[in-house]
Amino acid sequence: MRTVILGIGNTILSDEGVGVRAAEALQAAYHIPEGVEVIDGGTAGMELLDPLTGVDLLLVLDAVKARRVPGELVVLAGKEVPVFFRAKLSPHQVSICDVLASLEFAGSPPKDIVLIGVEPESFELGMELTPRIAAAVPGMVTRAHAELARRGIELLPRAA
Numbered sequence: 001m002r003t004v005i006l007g008i009g010n011t012i013l014s015d016e017g018v019g020v021r022a023a024e025a026l027q028a029a030y031h032i033p034e035g036v037e038v039i040d041g042g043t044a045g046m047e048l049l050d051p052l053t054g055v056d057l058l059l060v061l062d063a064v065k066a067r068r069v070p071g072e073l074v075v076l077a078g079k080e081v082p083v084f085f086r087a088k089l090s091p092h093q094v095s096i097c098d099v100l101a102s103l104e105f106a107g108s109p110p111k112d113i114v115l116i117g118v119e120p121e122s123f124e125l126g127m128e129l130t131p132r133i134a135a136a137v138p139g140m141v142t143r144a145h146a147e148l149a150r151r152g153i154e155l156l157p158r159a160a
Contacts, residue, residue, distance in 0.1 A: 001035055003057040003153060004110075005144065006048070008041040008096060015070075015120035015133040019062035022116075022140040026061075029141055030155035036148075045095025049102055057151055058110035060096070061140055063133075064117030071132040073139055074117040075147075081113045114147050116140050 007023025010016040020040050027038050041048055052058060060081070064074045081100075103109040118136045129137070145155055 001056045003036040005038045007061045014126040022061040055110045058113045062117045063120040068119040070121035071136040076115045
């Protein structure tokens with residue numbers, strides 16, 4: 001089974017970078033097994049086509065504007081995810097929508113897809129997450145671990 005954990009977001013726009021930061025935190029907390037790749041997608045677009053072709057599970061970590069309380073987790077799975085990205089709720093998501101549509105058109109979409117996001121508080125220029133969003137990162141990591149475990153992928157904790 002080929003799995004990709006994709007952290008996306010612009011790390012110079014404060015909370016917009018939470019997906020990348022969550023992917024980094026996941027890698028820091030757990031040993032990533034063979035067959036699982038963590039990709040810092042940043043604000044990448046069509047250049048993700050090749051790494052996402054033929055993926056069995058795509059787990060996306062991202063900031064999502066879903067009109068919720070800042071810091072609240074948003075989890076979507078399956079067909080909900082491409083529909084969500086079509087709403088263009090974040091500047092880079094247009095590219096992810098295009099990538100998913102292209103993979104579908106080419107006949108190689110992810111077999112399973114999960115989005116774990118957090119409602120951002122700020123997109124102000126800055127390299128740091130706001131405190132409320134930084135506090136949500138461990139919850140994103142925990143949920144990612146649970147979603148992977150639910151699909152038979154075990155991440156072993158790194159020694160403290």
